[in-house]
Amino acid sequence: MAVRPADERVRDFSEVDTGFSREEAIAEAERCLQCKKPLCIDGCPVGIDIPAFIALIAEGDICAAAGIIQQSNMLPAICGRVCPQETQCEERCILGNKESPVRIGQLERYVADFARKEGVLPPERGKNTGKQVAVVGSGPAGITAAAELAAAGHDVTIFESLHKPGGVLTYGIPAFRLPKDIVDYEINRVLSRGVRLLCNHVVGRSITVQELLAYDAVLLGTGAGLPYFMNLPGEHLNGVYSANEFLTRINLMHADRFPLYDTPVIRGSRVVVAGAGNVAMDAARAARRLGGRVTLVYRRREKDMPARAAEIAHAREEGITFVTCANPVEISGETVVTGVSCVKMNMCEADESGRPSAVPIPDTQFVIDADIFIQAIGQGPNPLLLSLFDSISRGKAGNVIADADGKTSLPRVFAAGDVTTGSATVIEAMGAAKKAAKAICRMLQD
Amino acid sequence: MYTITASNEIAENIFEIWVEAPHVATHAQAGQFVIIRVDETGERIPLTISAVTGDRVRIIFMAVGKTTHALAGIQAGEDIADIAGPLGKPSEIEKYGTCVLVGGGVGIASLPFIAQSLKKADNRVIGIIGARSANFLILEDEMRSICDELCITTDDGSKGFHGFAADILKELNNTRKLDAVWIIGPTIMMKVTAEVTREKKVQTFVSLNPIMVDGTGMCGSCRCRVGNETKFACVDGPEFDAHAVDFNLLMQRQRMYTEMERISLERFHEYTCTSREEQ
Ligand SMILES: Cc1cc2nc3c(=O)[nH]c(=O)nc-3n(C[C@H](O)[C@H](O)[C@H](O)COP(=O)(O)OP(=O)(O)OC[C@H]3O[C@@H](n4cnc5c(N)ncnc54)[C@H](O)[C@@H]3O)c2cc1C
Ligand SMILES: Cc1cc2nc3c(=O)[nH]c(=O)nc-3n(C[C@H](O)[C@H](O)[C@H](O)COP(=O)(O)OP(=O)(O)OC[C@H]3O[C@@H](n4cnc5c(N)ncnc54)[C@H](O)[C@@H]3O)c2cc1C
Ligand code: FES
Numbered sequence A: 001m002a003v004r005p006a007d008e009r010v011r012d013f014s015e016v017d018t019g020f021s022r023e024e025a026i027a028e029a030e031r032c033l034q035c036k037k038p039l040c041i042d043g044c045p046v047g048i049d050i051p052a053f054i055a056l057i058a059e060g061d062i063c064a065a066a067g068i069i070q071q072s073n074m075l076p077a078i079c080g081r082v083c084p085q086e087t088q089c090e091e092r093c094i095l096g097n098k099e100s101p102v103r104i105g106q107l108e109r110y111v112a113d114f115a116r117k118e119g120v121l122p123p124e125r126g127k128n129t130g131k132q133v134a135v136v137g138s139g140p141a142g143i144t145a146a147a148e149l150a151a152a153g154h155d156v157t158i159f160e161s162l163h164k165p166g167g168v169l170t171y172g173i174p175a176f177r178l179p180k181d182i183v184d185y186e187i188n189r190v191l192s193r194g195v196r197l198l199c200n201h202v203v204g205r206s207i208t209v210q211e212l213l214a215y216d217a218v219l220l221g222t223g224a225g226l227p228y229f230m231n232l233p234g235e236h237l238n239g240v241y242s243a244n245e246f247l248t249r250i251n252l253m254h255a256d257r258f259p260l261y262d263t264p265v266i267r268g269s270r271v272v273v274a275g276a277g278n279v280a281m282d283a284a285r286a287a288r289r290l291g292g293r294v295t296l297v298y299r300r301r302e303k304d305m306p307a308r309a310a311e312i313a314h315a316r317e318e319g320i321t322f323v324t325c326a327n328p329v330e331i332s333g334e335t336v337v338t339g340v341s342c343v344k345m346n347m348c349e350a351d352e353s354g355r356p357s358a359v360p361i362p363d364t365q366f367v368i369d370a371d372i373f374i375q376a377i378g379q380g381p382n383p384l385l386l387s388l389f390d391s392i393s394r395g396k397a398g399n400v401i402a403d404a405d406g407k408t409s410l411p412r413v414f415a416a417g418d419v420t421t422g423s424a425t426v427i428e429a430m431g432a433a434k435k436a437a438k439a440i441c442r443m444l445q446d
Numbered sequence B: 001m002y003t004i005t006a007s008n009e010i011a012e013n014i015f016e017i018w019v020e021a022p023h024v025a026t027h028a029q030a031g032q033f034v035i036i037r038v039d040e041t042g043e044r045i046p047l048t049i050s051a052v053t054g055d056r057v058r059i060i061f062m063a064v065g066k067t068t069h070a071l072a073g074i075q076a077g078e079d080i081a082d083i084a085g086p087l088g089k090p091s092e093i094e095k096y097g098t099c100v101l102v103g104g105g106v107g108i109a110s111l112p113f114i115a116q117s118l119k120k121a122d123n124r125v126i127g128i129i130g131a132r133s134a135n136f137l138i139l140e141d142e143m144r145s146i147c148d149e150l151c152i153t154t155d156d157g158s159k160g161f162h163g164f165a166a167d168i169l170k171e172l173n174n175t176r177k178l179d180a181v182w183i184i185g186p187t188i189m190m191k192v193t194a195e196v197t198r199e200k201k202v203q204t205f206v207s208l209n210p211i212m213v214d215g216t217g218m219c220g221s222c223r224c225r226v227g228n229e230t231k232f233a234c235v236d237g238p239e240f241d242a243h244a245v246d247f248n249l250l251m252q253r254q255r256m257y258t259e260m261e262r263i264s265l266e267r268f269h270e271y272t273c274t275s276r277e278e279q
Helices: A022-030 A050-058 A062-072 A076-082 A104-118 A140-151 A180-191 A209-213 A243-251 A278-289 A309-317 A426-445 B066-072 B105-120 B140-146 B165-175 B187-198 B247-254 B258-278
Strands: A132-136 A155-159 A196-198 A217-220 A240-242 A270-274 A293-297 A321-323 A326-332 A339-350 A356-360 A366-369 A372-375 A413-415 B002-011 B014-020 B033-037 B045-048 B051-053 B056-062 B082-087 B098-104 B124-131 B149-154 B180-184 B203-207 B223-226 B229-232 B239-241
Touching: A022 A050, A022 A104, A050 A062, A050 A104, A062 A076, A062 A104, A076 A104, A076 A180, A076 A426, A104 A180, A132 A140, A140 A155, A140 A180, A140 A217, A140 A426, A217 A426, A240 A243, A243 A278, A243 A372, A270 A278, A270 A326, A270 A366, A278 A293, A278 A309, A278 A372, A293 A326, A326 A356, A413 A426, B014 B066, B033 B056, B045 B056, B051 B105, B056 B066, B056 B105, B066 B258, B098 B105, B098 B165, B098 B187, B105 B124, B105 B140, B105 B180, B105 B187, B124 B140, B124 B165, B140 B149, B149 B165, B165 B187, B180 B187, B187 B203, B187 B247, B223 B239, B223 B247
Parallel strands: A132 A155, A132 A217, A155 A196, A217 A413, A240 A372, A270 A293, A270 A372, A293 A321, B098 B124, B098 B180, B124 B149, B180 B203
Antiparallel strands: A326 A339, A339 A356, A339 A366, B002 B014, B014 B056, B033 B045, B033 B082, B051 B056, B203 B239, B223 B229
């Protein structure tokens, strides 16, 4: 397994982690104890038969391993790269008690990459049931639900408002973590099962709610794409971005290759990013690759950062400066950003979230010079469609309320993924979508 | 892929295209817009839906930068990669009484659809359409056929009233009771013209045109300040209360990429010149 050296990788958007070789994969697979009662499977939201596929890798039968994974997960090359395995399957691995857990994520990725090169066939579509299901959104939730529903023989149409499918996989997570040809490949495999994809269709606008409800069942997978702003003075200055906008310009519109691609993005020479989740790390590392000196400001301590440890480490290696226990309070500049004023924060007693709450310390204001300021402080459910669905039950944050089967308060309408949970993970969205698809199949049988 | 079924230059540097897009055409309402992407390397740009017939929508635009120049060069029968929509909230159509629709330059493109909808809701509709000069004036006949009254203005006096649309609106506002006004055109024109109706508190709408990316509320590029609140023009607008909009901020944000837009257009012209020479 190899991670490209930092000084090389900050100059491009190619993948940072280059994965296992065949020998490394087999050696790693041989470490697996093949537990009688494997705990790792419980840690996987889509329930992949992990010991079974690892055993096949150890035997050298990678295609068969791919077949096992494919039974539970249609997006393995994606999940192998972006899942937080350290808090899921790998955390449960018995070997972790003594040495290090089996690198299940890397193995999943190895198998998926192998299968992609070999062209392992996707599972067949089920016998046609004549039932029509509408899936709204083509992120991990929508794609997974569509795969399950098509396998069961339903006639599935996905509506996607952007010009390309994938949701956050396409517009949010940068190519240096998740190459876009891989996203395209895995999504196309799902579509090749006879799933109809209609891009440029904004549900609520290009399709009315009434038209949507004319389907036998509906699955909402519209995600949590609404960027929150901090409401700071100076927020409207040129050079202030939401992380969503900054990343969309680069990932979806390829602004990093301007002027070959038409969409511009400001290449900051000094960039400040607020936040410390995966989104903040991605924005910071993308800005670094556009040539900026990047400072990431976070109001709590480094150990409180919600991003994956590996992302934090990669960001640090790439020369991103962390300013912790500090919070932006004002953006300065006349028409363009010239700096970000921050205050130092004191860490107090733990709040409801279990993390210590950060409180500003008076008279500690300091300015970081900047020409770009990117806010990555969280996102809410995309309100466009939901505001038209006035009768659907929603939680405080605007999220759709759904039960364990994805059922919402409206008959025949199901929901899965970030639209129900707020920003979460790819695999949780997929797990919820599978459950919802199964519930839809049960409903359509009766 | 979506087919351009017709393409014409209807005034100097102003183009009309009809695009086959049933999902947009069958749902479009006055005041809404689409996002177009010409090809795989293209930018997503917002353009107002100017008219609808069957499965086709009409777009009218001025060639100002790379994308609009490229769009102008597409012949009838050729395709564009993407058209998403209809986007944005429709105009607030109701029975107001007497309505005035003021259009400046290519902003006139938005008016026929709104005028028609207002007529259907039993309003008296007065149109004021203005351009720099007669050769930039668009949609005169169409507006005349829909509106109860139509005034024409040109900055240089080459057609109609010699002066600005705001002058005519001022006159109307002084002499008659106006119930609702729409002003659509260049930002500076909307800013100045909106002042006319402020004092009498006539309900006045403007259609804002900030820089957009997705057009579905996911990025915040289009954020504007309206009555001290931040609004996303693509989902909360694009029409807003003219008397509450911070126009200066809008103009500042529209200039965010001026330098890059220039580079894009220069490259486009260089490319089209060389390919012409090669032919
Ligand atoms: C920058 C970033 C980095 C991340 N990194 C990780 C990571 O490393 N690991 C991880 O597990 N998770 C990560 N996440 C979170 C993860 O991407 C999400 O939890 C996951 O994508 C949610 O999937 P979803 O299908 O629910 O929604 P989304 O992926 O958001 O997809 C929703 C789709 O619905 C479409 N849509 C919305 N409204 C409409 C409408 N009205 N009509 C039609 N279409 C509509 C949207 O355009 C979008 O394509 C990250 C998120 C971001 C933003
Ligand atoms: C809701 C909405 C509806 C619109 N409807 C129309 C329409 O019906 N007809 C029409 O001709 N134009 C319309 N516009 C403006 C149109 O989107 C821009 O002219 C277009 O994006 C320019 O793209 P370009 O690549 O050709 O030019 P660019 O190279 O991107 O820019 C060239 C010049 O155009 C101006 N400009 C750039 N982006 C915008 C923008 N988003 N809005 C306004 N000016 C801009 C700038 O002054 C810039 O110098 C609308 C904009 C919005 C937001
Ligand atoms: S254009 Fe992205 S939020 Fe309006």
